[in-house]
Amino acid sequence: MQLSILVIVLLALSSMAFYMGKKRAFQVAQGKIRNLHSLPAYYGLYTAIWCGIPALIIFGVWIAFEPALITHLVDLRAAADHYLDLVSTSHAALTIVVLSLAIGAGAFTLTRIRAQQRARNTVESILTAILIFCSSVAILTTLGIVLSVLFESIRFFQEIPISSFLFGLEWSPQTAIREDQVGSSGAFGAVPLFAGTMLISFIAMLVAVPIGLLSAIYLSEYSGPKFRAIAKPLLEILAGIPTVVYGFFAALIVAPAIRDAGGFIGLDVASESALAAGLVMGIMIIPFVSSLSDDVINAVPQSMRDGAYGLGATQAETIRKVIFPAALPGIVGGVLLAVSRAIGETMIVVMAAGLSANLTANPLEAVTTVTVQIVTLLTGDQEFDSAKTLAAFALGLMLFVTTLVLNVIALHVVRKYREQYE
Amino acid sequence: METIDESEVSEINDAGVTDPVKVGHTAMVDRDNRTTIGEILVDNPRMSCRDVNVYYGDNHAIHDVSLDIGRNEVIAMIGPSGCGKSTFLRCLNRMNDTIDICKVTGTITLDDEDINSKKIDVVPLRAQVSMVFQKPNPFPKSIYENVAFGPRIHGLANNKTELDEIVVTSLKKAGLWDEVKDRMDQPGTGLSGGQQQRLCIARTIAVGPEVILMDEPCSALDPIATAKIEDLIDELRQQYTICIVTHSMQQAARVSQRTAYFHLGDLIEVGDTNTIFTNPRHKLTEDYITGRFG
Ligand SMILES: Nc1ncnc2c1ncn2[C@@H]1O[C@H](COP(=O)(O)OP(=O)(O)OP(=O)(O)O)[C@@H](O)[C@H]1O
Numbered sequence: 001m002q003l004s005i006l007v008i009v010l011l012a013l014s015s016m017a018f019y020m021g022k023k024r025a026f027q028v029a030q031g032k033i034r035n036l037h038s039l040p041a042y043y044g045l046y047t048a049i050w051c052g053i054p055a056l057i058i059f060g061v062w063i064a065f066e067p068a069l070i071t072h073l074v075d076l077r078a079a080a081d082h083y084l085d086l087v088s089t090s091h092a093a094l095t096i097v098v099l100s101l102a103i104g105a106g107a108f109t110l111t112r113i114r115a116q117q118r119a120r121n122t123v124e125s126i127l128t129a130i131l132i133f134c135s136s137v138a139i140l141t142t143l144g145i146v147l148s149v150l151f152e153s154i155r156f157f158q159e160i161p162i163s164s165f166l167f168g169l170e171w172s173p174q175t176a177i178r179e180d181q182v183g184s185s186g187a188f189g190a191v192p193l194f195a196g197t198m199l200i201s202f203i204a205m206l207v208a209v210p211i212g213l214l215s216a217i218y219l220s221e222y223s224g225p226k227f228r229a230i231a232k233p234l235l236e237i238l239a240g241i242p243t244v245v246y247g248f249f250a251a252l253i254v255a256p257a258i259r260d261a262g263g264f265i266g267l268d269v270a271s272e273s274a275l276a277a278g279l280v281m282g283i284m285i286i287p288f289v290s291s292l293s294d295d296v297i298n299a300v301p302q303s304m305r306d307g308a309y310g311l312g313a314t315q316a317e318t319i320r321k322v323i324f325p326a327a328l329p330g331i332v333g334g335v336l337l338a339v340s341r342a343i344g345e346t347m348i349v350v351m352a353a354g355l356s357a358n359l360t361a362n363p364l365e366a367v368t369t370v371t372v373q374i375v376t377l378l379t380g381d382q383e384f385d386s387a388k389t390l391a392a393f394a395l396g397l398m399l400f401v402t403t404l405v406l407n408v409i410a411l412h413v414v415r416k417y418r419e420q421y422e
Numbered sequence: 423m424e425t426i427d428e429s430e431v432s433e434i435n436d437a438g439v440t441d442p443v444k445v446g447h448t449a450m451v452d453r454d455n456r457t458t459i460g461e462i463l464v465d466n467p468r469m470s471c472r473d474v475n476v477y478y479g480d481n482h483a484i485h486d487v488s489l490d491i492g493r494n495e496v497i498a499m500i501g502p503s504g505c506g507k508s509t510f511l512r513c514l515n516r517m518n519d520t521i522d523i524c525k526v527t528g529t530i531t532l533d534d535e536d537i538n539s540k541k542i543d544v545v546p547l548r549a550q551v552s553m554v555f556q557k558p559n560p561f562p563k564s565i566y567e568n569v570a571f572g573p574r575i576h577g578l579a580n581n582k583t584e585l586d587e588i589v590v591t592s593l594k595k596a597g598l599w600d601e602v603k604d605r606m607d608q609p610g611t612g613l614s615g616g617q618q619q620r621l622c623i624a625r626t627i628a629v630g631p632e633v634i635l636m637d638e639p640c641s642a643l644d645p646i647a648t649a650k651i652e653d654l655i656d657e658l659r660q661q662y663t664i665c666i667v668t669h670s671m672q673q674a675a676r677v678s679q680r681t682a683y684f685h686l687g688d689l690i691e692v693g694d695t696n697t698i699f700t701n702p703r704h705k706l707t708e709d710y711i712t713g714r715f716g
Pocket residue numbers: 478481483501502503504505506507508509510521
């Protein structure tokens with residue numbers, strides 16, 4: 001039997017168990033729900049859980065260990081036929097075990113249903129266990145990723161000293177593969193990458209903070225409800241555009257436009273410039289700033305506005321002197337979240353900022369960023385344990401730490417602000 | 423205005439406040455005969471309102487209210503919840519402008535100038551007729567900055583010394599100076615509720631108003647803080663005109679010289695506070711102040 005069919009049969013059995021359990025509960029209660037401890041559906045769920053979950057667990061464990069076991073049994077010279085043979089035997093056995101377990105457990109539970117049984121409590125504690133399981137999957141995955149990045153970085157730092165990574169001014173990760181090959185010896189100074197990241201993020205924030213903030217103020221304080229109802233979702237659509245679209249927008253339209261404009265006034269602009277990437281990234285981030293700021297501005301209680309208006313403050317004075325200061329911590333939190341978004345952004349910079357690791361503060365030159373270098377380090381055929389590949393993990397770790405710190409600060413600031421009015 | 427509509431009657435009935443037949447009935451009588459009982463006029467009024475109507479969209483919240491507010495008097499506005507006291511108060515300094523759906527008709531004058539006329543700028547108007555709210559709402563700034571806010575935006579002080587002086591005198595008048603003089607740079611939100619409310623009053627006094635509107639200023643306060651604010655109101659009367667909305671009959675009796683009773687958007691009875699409380703003329707007023715209604 002195909003394994004997928006087995007799963008489907010198992011699900012069908014469970015739902016049957018649900019109905020039978022429910023019906024059984026009615027019978028036990030002689031048709032009066034009031035006689036039961038829990039609602040009939042809980043007895044149904046109770047039966048279904050016993051029917052389905054143990055069988056599913058066996059199924060999962062079986063599938064996980066099957067290849068290892070069979071490989072163990074098959075000796076090296078044996079034919080593939082033998083292997084396939086064993087697999088099909090194993091599957092047949094699995095089917096029998098799982099189905100009989102499901103039916104057996106289901107039927108047994110069914111006969112055990114009593115009116116005063118606490119089916120609801122049991123079902124709810126099992127549900128809690130499932131919820132805990134799911135959230136721990138998420139947490140453990142994150143932890144696993146962080147740890148693997150950490151360990152690979154440690155391996156990298158065994159080859160390249162951490163000080164020359166953190167403070168080195170030159171980045172050229174090409175290492176010679178063969179002894180006689182001409183090529184650079186590999187320099188892993190991350191400073192130019194971080195400088196590039198900062199430069200682009202800074203340009204992006206120069207665009208996003210004023211535009212986002214002012215549009216948030218307009219939307220929350222000045223615009224009528226009709227305009228707001230249309231404009232706010234439109235602004236938020238900006239956040240939904242795939243970054244690759246922004247990327248080719250930056251590379252094909254903005255960057256050439258900047259180069260032409262620069263050429264027009266006699267400036268020498270690289271065809272891939274930090275400015276182009278930063279501008280487009282800024283536009284991408286506007287909705288983060290505006291939406292979060294709009295929320296915090298709206299969270300400033302109406303009584304603050306009334307207080308100011310009641311003293312004769314104009315709308316602009318009220319916003320500047322009361323609402324904005326009151327909302328400032330929240331706005332700062334929103335901006336920090338946007339910064340960490342900008343730092344982690346990859347697509348736009350890959351396409352528009354270039355690959356050369358220049359250490360420069362000139363926005364008209366091409367620069368490269370941490371994320372771009374991670375991409376280039378890992379694309380193409382690589383030796384997995386060369387310093388070049390491992391460098392990606394070190395960069396990733398740095399990036400992770402930076403955004404983590406920014407996020408922690410931002411959340412802290414936002415939370416502190418929340419307490420103020422509650 | 424003609425007859426009370428069914429829903430309003432049943433609302434009163436549902437609330438079970440009092441004998442439904444009687445209230446429904448008297449309310450109906452009153453609406454046919456809509457003239458306010460009592461002395462709406464005073465000599466040389468500071469503010470006077472004529473035929474004021476307020477609409478929130480289709481909801482007619484205030485019906486043809488005419489009322490004078492004298493100089494250096496405290497006038498109390500009482501009435502059951504939702505009768506339009508706050509709405510009327512907010513007309514007096516055009517705070518209703520901030521509510522989009524709100525429309526005000528009729529004339530309201532301050533020192534014989536129509537405050538609803540196009541020529542009037544609300545900024546100086548609200549500096550002259552300032553408002554203290556039900557819930558203390560200090561700005562999330564230092565105590566000093568809270569009080570200095572008004573003088574700053576109205577340019578009342580030419581330099582830091584003058585500003586300091588305004589801040590200190592306002593806090594003294596509000597009876598808060600002794601409690602906060604050592605902590606002027608701490609946030610106003612860190613004060614107790616009663617102190618916050620006095621801070622809000624100081625903030626209002628600092629703009630040098632002529633009329634102070636207070637919307638249930640003590641409803642969030644304990645009896646001691648309330649007593650302090652009532653003393654304060656009594657003192658402020660020497661210089662200012664005060665309109666106070668209150669749900670406490672005792673408070674109205676203690677602090678005010680005149681009392682106005684509102685009911686479902688109508689001004690039912692106005693007059694000398696003592697007379698209203700000892701000898702109300704309208705049935706609804708009597709029911710309300712004897713505690714049979716609202
Ligand atoms: N912002 C508003 N939008 C729409 N309707 C309003 C608004 N404010 C008040 N109203 C309506 O106007 C009427 C009078 O309300 P108002 O707040 O003036 O009552 P009040 O006498 O101050 O009551 P309370 O004693 O409970 O404060 C009510 O029917 C209320 O529903």
